[in-house]
Amino acid sequence: MTNEFPDGKRWKRAEHDVTILAPGDVHKVARSRSNSGGGGGGGSNARASQELSIQTRIFKIIVIGDSNVGKTCLTFRFTGGGFPDRTEATIGVDFREKAVEIEGETIKPQGWMSLVVKPNPCSKAQLQTNPVWRIPPVQKVQVWDTAGQERFRKSMVKHYYHNVHAVVFVYDVTNMTSFCNLQTWIEPHLYSPSLSRTSLTTPVTHVLFQYQPTVVVGPVQRRDLPSPIVEPPQDPERDEAVKKTRQSDPREPLMHGTSSAPECNSHRVSASVPRVLVGNKCDLVDRIQVPSSVALRFADTHNMLLFETSAKDPKESQNVDCIFMALACRLKTQKFLIYRDVDSEDARVHLTQNCGAKSNCPC
Numbered sequence: 001m002t003n004e005f006p007d008g009k010r011w012k013r014a015e016h017d018v019t020i021l022a023p024g025d026v027h028k029v030a031r032s033r034s035n036s037g038g039g040g041g042g043g044s045n046a047r048a049s050q051e052l053s054i055q056t057r058i059f060k061i062i063v064i065g066d067s068n069v070g071k072t073c074l075t076f077r078f079t080g081g082g083f084p085d086r087t088e089a090t091i092g093v094d095f096r097e098k099a100v101e102i103e104g105e106t107i108k109p110q111g112w113m114s115l116v117v118k119p120n121p122c123s124k125a126q127l128q129t130n131p132v133w134r135i136p137p138v139q140k141v142q143v144w145d146t147a148g149q150e151r152f153r154k155s156m157v158k159h160y161y162h163n164v165h166a167v168v169f170v171y172d173v174t175n176m177t178s179f180c181n182l183q184t185w186i187e188p189h190l191y192s193p194s195l196s197r198t199s200l201t202t203p204v205t206h207v208l209f210q211y212q213p214t215v216v217v218g219p220v221q222r223r224d225l226p227s228p229i230v231e232p233p234q235d236p237e238r239d240e241a242v243k244k245t246r247q248s249d250p251r252e253p254l255m256h257g258t259s260s261a262p263e264c265n266s267h268r269v270s271a272s273v274p275r276v277l278v279g280n281k282c283d284l285v286d287r288i289q290v291p292s293s294v295a296l297r298f299a300d301t302h303n304m305l306l307f308e309t310s311a312k313d314p315k316e317s318q319n320v321d322c323i324f325m326a327l328a329c330r331l332k333t334q335k336f337l338i339y340r341d342v343d344s345e346d347a348r349v350h351l352t353q354n355c356g357a358k359s360n361c362p363c
């Protein structure tokens with residue numbers, strides 16, 4: 001069902017007296033409101049127009065891990081609700097997003113930049129007599145699905161670490177190598193030079209969100225750290241190098257491998273950025289190689305929550321949601337996530353990030 005704005009712009013009417021607008025339409029609504037004031041008082045129109053600004057809070061979460069661990073499927077499950085029939089290796093970075101409701105604060109728009117507004121903005125009388133009419137804030141989880149292939153990690157993916165609000169590290173529970181490789185994903189980006197000593201010594205949490213195929217809605221389990229059944233893989237040479245680095249300066253960022261060249265600081269994730277660890281493909285119960293106890297120990301060492309889940313098993317969809325919603329809830333309280341007025345921005349994603357005025361970024 002369609003109708004027209006006073007300026008002739010068409011709009012769609014949805015059910016339950018809710019209107020869904022396209023991005024460009026919002027600007028038109030604001031203009032039509034202030035223009036349609038007539039003698040009704042320009043002041044209230046201007047105020048109303050100001051209140052009409054669209055506020056969007058975006059939680060940018062980056063998903064990282066080896067190729068084939070299921071990053072795309074996890075992000076798809078969260079944002080699209082299903083398990084893709086087939087996927088192809090991600091090239092560079094892809095992103096999906098989903099509007100979320102946190103503590104009843106927001107509404108669920110349909111897709112990128114669409115909005116739900118009340119009351120009906122087409123009614124002239126209503127607009128003039130309702131100075132507190134405003135568009136509720138929108139909160140979105142924006143999931144950046146990165147390529148797992150080594151060639152992309154080196155060249156492209158690290159650029160997307162900048163300005164992320166949270167990081168999800170993924171491994172495949174049926175593939176020990178993908179678990180061991182987590183270290184190579186984490187180390188270069190985990191510690192920023194501004195890391196405080198206290199954040200390194202924050203007590204570990206021992207929290208595991210575990211896959212349980214027999215239960216319809218995956219339960220959240222909290223338990224003490226058990227003794228590891230299998231010790232994490234040892235690398236004495238690396239351990240020694242790390243030990244030396246830490247002795248000289250505990251805040252010194254850990255170096256990736258044996259290379260002495262530091263990574264660009266602009267692309268490091270601050271230690272205050274929340275991270276979670278996700279073991280995916282738990283539905284393949286007969287092929288599990290990474291015991292929960294080992295993964296949990298690793299998560300504790302890096303101060304992360306651990307989620308064991310399956311992007312494939314539909315019964316797990318709620319647990320997959322939990323991964324991103326837990327982060328979004330935590331991020332919601334953080335000050336840096338200010339509302340953004342998208343009225344003054346265009347709807348495109350800006351891939352060039354500001355590395356800071358005095359960035360020495362050599363990348």
Ligand SMILES: Nc1nc2c(ncn2[C@@H]2O[C@H](COP(=O)(O)OP(=O)(O)OP(=O)(O)O)[C@@H](O)[C@H]2O)c(=O)[nH]1
Pocket residue numbers: 065066067068069070071072073074085086087088089090091146147148149280281282283284309310311312313
């Ligand atoms: N059994 C099972 N298979 C899964 C699961 N998640 C993903 N897969 C399969 O694993 C393969 C790789 O999944 P992707 O999501 O493309 O992996 P990716 O980590 O995004 O890979 P890159 O884009 O190369 O980094 C696909 O064949 C999926 O069908 C899961 O939970 N269970």
